[in-house]
Amino acid sequence: MPNPDAGGHWGEFGGRFVPEALIAALDELEAAHTAALADPAFMSELDALGREYGNLPSPLYLAERLSEEAGVEVWLKREDLNHTGAHKIRNVLGQALLTRRMGKTRIIAETGAGQHGVASATAAAYFGLECTVYMGEEDTRRQALNVARMRLLGAEVVPVTTGSRTLKDAMNEALREWVASVEHTHYLIGSVGGPHPFPMLVRDYCRGIGDEARAQFLERTGALPDVVAACVGGGSNAMGIFTAFLDDASVKLYGFEAGGDGYGTGRHAATITAGQIGVLHGARTFVLQDEDGQTIESHSISAGLDYPGVGPEHAHLAASGRAAYEPVDDAEAMAALEKLARTEGIICAIESAHGLAGALRLAKSLEPGARVLVNLSGRGDKDMGNVVEYFDFADRKGQQG
Amino acid sequence: MRAEAAFATTRAEGRAALVGYLPAGFPTLADSIKAVDIMIDHGADLIELGLPYSDPVMDGPAIQRAADQALAAGFRTRQVFEVTEAVAGRVPILVMTYWNLVERYGVDRFARDFKAAGGAGLITPDLIPDEAGEWIAASDEHDLDRVFLVAPSSTEERIASTVAACRGFVYAQSVMGVTGARAATSAAAPELVRRTRAHTDLPVGVGLGVRSGDQAAEIAAYGDAVIVGSAIVNCYLDSEDVPAGHQRLAALTADLAAGVRR
Ligand SMILES: Cc1ncc(COP(=O)(O)O)c(C=O)c1O
Numbered sequence: 001m002p003n004p005d006a007g008g009h010w011g012e013f014g015g016r017f018v019p020e021a022l023i024a025a026l027d028e029l030e031a032a033h034t035a036a037l038a039d040p041a042f043m044s045e046l047d048a049l050g051r052e053y054g055n056l057p058s059p060l061y062l063a064e065r066l067s068e069e070a071g072v073e074v075w076l077k078r079e080d081l082n083h084t085g086a087h088k089i090r091n092v093l094g095q096a097l098l099t100r101r102m103g104k105t106r107i108i109a110e111t112g113a114g115q116h117g118v119a120s121a122t123a124a125a126y127f128g129l130e131c132t133v134y135m136g137e138e139d140t141r142r143q144a145l146n147v148a149r150m151r152l153l154g155a156e157v158v159p160v161t162t163g164s165r166t167l168k169d170a171m172n173e174a175l176r177e178w179v180a181s182v183e184h185t186h187y188l189i190g191s192v193g194g195p196h197p198f199p200m201l202v203r204d205y206c207r208g209i210g211d212e213a214r215a216q217f218l219e220r221t222g223a224l225p226d227v228v229a230a231c232v233g234g235g236s237n238a239m240g241i242f243t244a245f246l247d248d249a250s251v252k253l254y255g256f257e258a259g260g261d262g263y264g265t266g267r268h269a270a271t272i273t274a275g276q277i278g279v280l281h282g283a284r285t286f287v288l289q290d291e292d293g294q295t296i297e298s299h300s301i302s303a304g305l306d307y308p309g310v311g312p313e314h315a316h317l318a319a320s321g322r323a324a325y326e327p328v329d330d331a332e333a334m335a336a337l338e339k340l341a342r343t344e345g346i347i348c349a350i351e352s353a354h355g356l357a358g359a360l361r362l363a364k365s366l367e368p369g370a371r372v373l374v375n376l377s378g379r380g381d382k383d384m385g386n387v388v389e390y391f392d393f394a395d396r397k398g399q400q401g
Numbered sequence: 402m403r404a405e406a407a408f409a410t411t412r413a414e415g416r417a418a419l420v421g422y423l424p425a426g427f428p429t430l431a432d433s434i435k436a437v438d439i440m441i442d443h444g445a446d447l448i449e450l451g452l453p454y455s456d457p458v459m460d461g462p463a464i465q466r467a468a469d470q471a472l473a474a475g476f477r478t479r480q481v482f483e484v485t486e487a488v489a490g491r492v493p494i495l496v497m498t499y500w501n502l503v504e505r506y507g508v509d510r511f512a513r514d515f516k517a518a519g520g521a522g523l524i525t526p527d528l529i530p531d532e533a534g535e536w537i538a539a540s541d542e543h544d545l546d547r548v549f550l551v552a553p554s555s556t557e558e559r560i561a562s563t564v565a566a567c568r569g570f571v572y573a574q575s576v577m578g579v580t581g582a583r584a585a586t587s588a589a590a591p592e593l594v595r596r597t598r599a600h601t602d603l604p605v606g607v608g609l610g611v612r613s614g615d616q617a618a619e620i621a622a623y624g625d626a627v628i629v630g631s632a633i634v635n636c637y638l639d640s641e642d643v644p645a646g647h648q649r650l651a652a653l654t655a656d657l658a659a660g661v662r663r
Contacts, residue, residue, distance in 0.1 A: 007531060017500055017527050019459050021552035021577055023559060162465055168456065175458040180578040182554070279501040279527075280456065292478045293505030294455040 008196020008283075010316035016195040017279045018175070025182040030197040032102045037204065046097055053126065054089045055082050056208065060216035060373075065343040072363040075225065076376045077213045077241060080348055086378030087209055087237040088119040092188060094205030096123035099186040106130035106181070107188040110174040112139055112167030112233075113303030114146025115349075115382065116190030121155035123188075131155040134173040136166040139303060146382060164297045167307050171281050191234025192311030195282030199311050206240030213373060214244040225373040227362060229254045231355035232272070232325065233304050235311035237377035238355075242323060252324070255314060256358030258300035259327030269298035270327035271310040272318045280309040286318070301330040301386060304351040304378075332357040334390055337380065349378035350386060402493045403521045404546045404569035407446045408604045408625065417621035417661045419444060420606060421654065422497065422630035424451035424464065425484045426471030428637045428646060433471075437488040439650050440633070444658025445492065447626065449524060452481050452498035459499075459526045461581030463631040463638060478506050482518040489519025495546065495569075497524040503536070512539035522546025522569050530566035537566065548606075550574045551597055553589045564601035570626060571597055573607050581631030583610035591623045617660030627661055 008014045016026060036042040050056035058081055063074045079087040099107055107129050111117030117133040124131030133150055137159040140147050150157050163169035171194075178187040192199045192206075210228075217225055228245050230238035232255040245251040260268030268274065275286035278293055288296040288308035300306040317323035333350060336357035341347050348356065352375070359374045366372070380387065411418040421440040425433050437448050453468035453476050460468070485494050496515065503511045503523070515523075522545040528536065530549055540547045546569025551560050554577065564571050575590035576582050590609055597605050606626035611617055617627045636653055637646035 015532050016529060017532060018529075019526055019552065019574065020529055020550045020559070020563065021554055021574055023529065024554040024556060162462075163455065163469070172456050172458045176461075176579045179459075180582070182577065276505075278505060279499075281458075282527075287501070289501070289505065291505075293501040294472065 003200055004196060008200070010313050011319060012277070013285050013315040013319070014196055014199060014283050014312035016282060017284065018195045018282045019179060021179050022182065022195070026195055026197065028102065029201070032098060033197055033201045033204070036098055036101055042097065042101065046094060049093050049097070050090065050208070053083060054093055056090070057212040058082055060213055060220065063344050066340065069343060070360055070363045071368050072366050072370045072372050074359065075217065075371065075373045077209060077373065079209060079237065079375060079377050080346070080352065080379035084119045084122050085381060086115055086119070086349065087206060087240055087375070088116050088190070089122070090208055090240065091190070091202050091205045091236060092119040092123040095186065095188045095201070096127045096129065099129060099188070100127055102186065104184050104186045106132070106185040108132045108134065108174050108177055108181070108185055109188045110134045110167065110170040110190060112136070112170070112306060113382065114139070114143040114150065115304055115378065117155070117157070118146050118149045118153070120188050121150040121153035124155060125153045132177070133157050134160050134170040134177070136164070136170050137161050138165040139167070143303065166297070168295060175281070191236040192239045192313060193234045193281055193283060193285070193309055199283065199313055202236050203239040203243060203313065206236050207243040209237065209240035209375060210242060210244030213241060217373060221371065223371070224248055224251050226366065226370045227252045227254060227359070227372045229256065229355050229359040229362065229372060230375040231305060231351045231377060232257050232310060232314060233307050233351060234309070235314045237375050239311060239313055241375040242317070246322065253317070253322065254358060254362060255323055255325040256328045256354045257325055258302055258305035258354055259329035259332070260299040262329045263327045267299040268327060268329070269300045269306050269308065271308060272314065272325040273327050275308070283312045285312040285315040286310055301333065301390065302350040302354060304349070305354060326358060328354045328357045332361070336360055337387070346376070347380035348376050349380050350383045352377045402490065402519070404447060404493045404495065407493050408570065411446055417624055418446035418604070418626040419617065419658050419661045420447045420449055420626050420628040421445040421633055422449040422451060422628060423633055424453050424467045424471050425481045426453055426474065426476035427467040427634070428470065428643050429474065430476070430480060430484070432643050434484055434487045435647060436650055437484070439647055440654050441488070441491050443651050443654035445654055447492055448488065448494050449497045449628070450481060450484060450494060452478065452496055452502050454499040454502055457499060459579055461579040461631060463581050463634045466638060467634045478502055482514050485515065485518040485520045493521035494519065495521050495524055495548065497526065500525060500528040508535045509539045509542065512543040512545055516543040516545055520545065522548060524548040524572055526550060530563055533566065540568070548572050551593065553577055553593050557596070560597055561600045564597060564603060567601070567603055570604040570606050571601060572628070573597055573605050573624070575607050575609050580608070581610055590620065594623050611657070614656035614660030617657045618663040621661045621663070627657070629657055
């Protein structure tokens with residue numbers, strides 16, 4: 001995949017829409033990242049860390065019973081088996097190592113469900129960095145267990161009480177804090193959004209997902225998959241698996257966004273499907289916004305997908321037609337989560353269930369026996385509260401009906 | 402009326418200008434017009450109208466709250482033109498806005514409508530000249546000021562290229578932090594102004610969490626304009642009702658105006 005232009009643009013998307021005060025830090029970060037990628041010592045340390053600490057590479061798994069039901073071959077990239085339970089460990093290990101290389105001693109991060117917060121706190125503990133995590137007050141209540149995890153790992157968790165008190169506001173607060181502390185603090189952003197070089201940098205640390213999967217797929221089947229599918233919140237796991245396949249014209253790429261209560265209800269997080277081009281959190285991309293450009297709150301059962309923006313490289317892949325993006329609503333995702341649990345004995349994250357649900361829907365229009373690679377971006381332990389609530393609710397509704 | 406007109410006066414008087422900031426639509430639409438009149442009556446030389454935005458990453462708690470309040474009351478972008486039209490004529494009126502609101506309205510259309518309302522130009526805290534091609538063209542076309550920011554972390558090259566793109570004045574964000582924050586030491590501010598002056602003859606405005614006439618006088622010793630925002634917003638946030646806020650604002654502005662004349 002070609003990198004963005006010197007200003008961080010993919011076509012009309014990306015760039016830097018931030019206060020001048022941050023430009024020097026972004027320049028420093030870009031230079032450090034470029035040098036790190038070219039430094040064999042850095043790359044081999046990162047590789048060893050991934051293997052010995054992160055449990056990488058993750059396995060590629062043919063889900064045979066699920067495949068039988070779906071009528072296509074469903075292959076799962078098992079990011080759920082990584083340390084801390086998701087693809088996010090790749091991003092935080094890369095950025096934390098880079099933080100150390102830049103001589104900074106502290107990281108800050110934003111988090112929605114708390115998964116990126118936990119991963120960041122984990123990396124901070126490993127590297128002995130100070131860590132502050134910004135989390136919407138609303139989310140600290142919904143995800144109390146992850147708050148406890150972060151605190152156990154030694155991080156400070158700051159509840160954010162402004163705006164809608166969710167992920168987007170946590171990101172605002174992290175950006176505000178970063179301006180004031182940028183000299184010694186790295187902003188360890190949680191997805192492929194934000195000002196250049198973040199979208200490129202996070203992609204570079206997540207692309208191992210696709211690099212591994214492509215090699216594993218070739219080794220196991222002698223061919224490439226027909227379809228690669230992933231869920232898209234900010235888009236890090238999806239860019240992580242897409243990147244290796246971008247030049248493989250025969251491989252169709254699908255990103256599945258959170259359709260929330262249903263795309264037609266207006267209560268969703270389907271940013272590419274329903275958003276308009278705008279600027280949010282430092283980049284030009286698709287944004288859920290009203291007529292005036294005020295950000296609209298997103299909705300999803302999945303906290304990790306509940307974000308009104310999306311990484312600019314996805315916006316570009318959508319606009320150029322290289323990848324397709326479709327919404328998957330709460331009900332479809334939860335049905336896929338249950339199906340995977342019952343056919344394969346795997347409880348995945350609700351985020352990942354969106355990718356799987358989209359792939360299963362797509363399967364109906366594919367040739368029988370087509371090969372579909374799904375990024376199973378995380379495991380479902382963190383979601384059991386939601387799962388219990390959701391299925392209880394569904395049962396009661398059923399009884400009433 | 403462009404910013405230049407105000408600076409011609411203040412330079413002739415051998416003093417710094419006082420710039421008052423208030424979000425349009427705060428504390429209410431009508432009262433934001435009233436508040437601007439109060440500031441002008443009590444000695445403000447330029448006015449910055451903030452455009453309330455849902456995600457103001459450069460702003461501290463006071464301005465965030467004010468913007469939230471305006472939006473909750475239904476503030477719409479186009480109403481900034483109403484406010485501008487109602488207050489324009491006596492001093493230059495600039496709008497300070499996050500970029501998405503302008504982009505969504507249409508950059509050229511925004512410039513045209515703002516000019517027609519009597520506006521002087523825009524201050525764009527999250528737009529750097531590198532990304533501003535469309536705005537530079539529109540502000541040329543409609544003859545508007547464009548104020549970009551420099552910061553203590555800006556390199557010499559970036560200060561040079563930023564001031565080259567400015568018209569009207571240059572905004573020195575002299576604290577690494579959000580609006581309302583006070584610098585631990587004010588050493589960064591004079592240093593930034595000095596570095597900026599090396600690259601331009603444009604006036605340099607300084608925003609630094611100013612709350613009093615004494616602080617305004619301190620900044621007026623080295624800056625061409627003293628920009629006050631959070632303290633003005635706090636007049637209303639800290640008052641029981643809007644009339645009390647107006648009273649506080651009158652007193653604060655008079656104190657600040659005396660400060661820049663010391
Ligand atoms: C398991 C899992 N998958 C996906 C996501 C969504 O993020 P992204 O779109 O950046 O991959 C999250 C975010 O919390 C997550 O925890």
